[in-house]
Amino acid sequence: MAMVDTGAVRLHVQRIGPRDRPATATVVLVHGLLTDSLASYYFTVAPAFAAAGLDVVMYDLRGHGRSERPADGYTLDHNIDDLEALLDRLEVTGPVHLVGNSYGGTVAFGYAVRHPERAAGVTLIESEPATAAWAVKLGGILHRVVHQLAYNEPDAIAWITAHRSHNTARLARGAARLARETSLGRDIPASRVLTEDQIRSVRCPVLGVYGGDSDLAELAPWLESLLPDCRTVVIPGHEHSVLVEAAQAVGGHILELVRGAELAGAAEAR
Amino acid sequence: MTPHTPVTADEETVLADLAGMLARLLEDEYGLDDVEIGMHTTFNRDLELESIDLVTLAGLLEERYGDRVNFAEFLAGMEFDEIIELTVGRLVEYVVTSLKAAEAS
Incomplete structure (x- = not known):
């Protein structure tokens, strides 16, 4: 089991990648609050992402899963600090695709606001920016x-x-x-929340994925109207657990976003 | 090779291996040291393992069998209810099948 000491906290990390070739991009997967852990990705979308050629970084938020459980330091900014320090320790310096489930998406979005140059894309699964x-x-x-x-x-x-x-x-x-x-x-x-201008400042492609029976699905039009480059998908017949219940569909949409960004990057380079 | 391979010495060896890994995990994470583990033992109800424990188990399997066995892929192909009902025996069968496939290739 890999533990990474960020200087503030020891975090449990799992990293998998393609077996037969170098990875084309890095995805960082952030899980939700309280009952969640990196296992929600490890046994759902992560194997398919690695097989599709991606470097997949998963970690347990402080207090969760196998990570250390300090008595305090649980604001959103603490979680963003942890993510920032973790990627530094892992020497992941280039832009990454951030994926967050529920609260994890709020962390991922907060990271993209803080480091727009390091975010190649953000996927919010059953999630929203901190307002x-x-x-x-x-x-x-x-x-x-x-x-x-x-x-x-x-x-x-x-x-x-x-x-x-x-x-x-x-x-x-x-x-x-x-x-x-x-x-x-x-x-x-x-936690400190974001202003509307800060939310709008995320210019990378953003994908919102919601369960059709979840209250959060109402956020889809708001998110699309606010963000410069945002697409949302509502998956019918699911609620807040859409990631684990409809992993293949959710994973497919995320891979499409990653591929789209790679193609756009290649076109720009020409 | 049929999916319903009868119980063989291989299966016994793999069961002993897995029981050892699970005993180590239960001791390290929960301080339990006398849990009986057999083919019909379920991960969820009998051993009370959480999904993060299965991530740890995946690491132990990789340590033992290398990339011949891919536990994450095995579980990723299952429905949530199947994972809840998963028995040690089903994992033993999967490991035996994977090891034989690796030998044959």
């Missing part, structure tokens, strides 16, 4: 997690086991631990 409305919404979700789950765990877990599944209950226990033992629940809603 004031986003911070309020996340605050509400995290408040429920902290109060109903983290401090009333036996009852909450019994309910989840009865109404959802054994598996969901186990994931919820992990989420409760993270919420209880760290400042994440307070830090994320207190």
Whole structure:
């Protein structure tokens, strides 16, 4: 297992690539909050990306998966700092394709705002840039997690086991631990958010992928109207877990974005 | 080679290998040291492994078998429900099949 020390935190990283030739581009995959980890990519789209010739970098956000779990430092800016330091440590210097699922997309977009020259493309899966409305919404979700789950765990877990599944209950226990033992629940809603001008400043191609049955699908037209180069795809019959449930479709759209950017780059070079 | 190869010495060896890897993982991550592992053991309900544990297992498989076995590709080809129901036996069969394919090529 590869651990990378960014100087601030030790992060668990997995990197795979094509077996028989040099990679044509790097994709960096960022997972979501609380119950998520790099496994959501490792067993879904990552093998296909590597087979398609890409250098695939996956990592666990601080506090998640196998990464270190410091007691504090969980604002969006901390996560962007971690990503920045991680890519520096890995000596990934050229522009990369950033892909983020849910909160991971908010991190990826924040990185692209901070380093437009290092972003070849951004994919937001069931995700959005950090706005004031986003911070309020996340605050509400995290408040429920902290109060109903983290401090009333036996009852909450019994309910989840009865109404959802054994598996969901186990994931919820992990989420409760993270919420209880760290400042994440307070830090994320207190994150610095982006202005509309900062959002518009992302000029690289942006792809938005949403589940047709997810509330977030409403964001698609707003995102397209705001960003200079944005396409959105709504995948019917799915909710927030569209990445793992419709991995092939989601992966296909991302590869199309990467290929498109490569062709545009080649055309420019001529 | 048929997909339903009967239990062979190979399968026993691979099961012993996998049981060793899983025992190491359960000990390292959860401090468990007496979990029984057989062909019918499920990763999810019996061993309570999370998906990130399967990433660790993928690393252990790679350490042992190199690129002859690709666990990530194996799981990427499955539906979510299949992964939840995955047994040690199914992985043993996959490893045996992959090793035989590598030998033959």
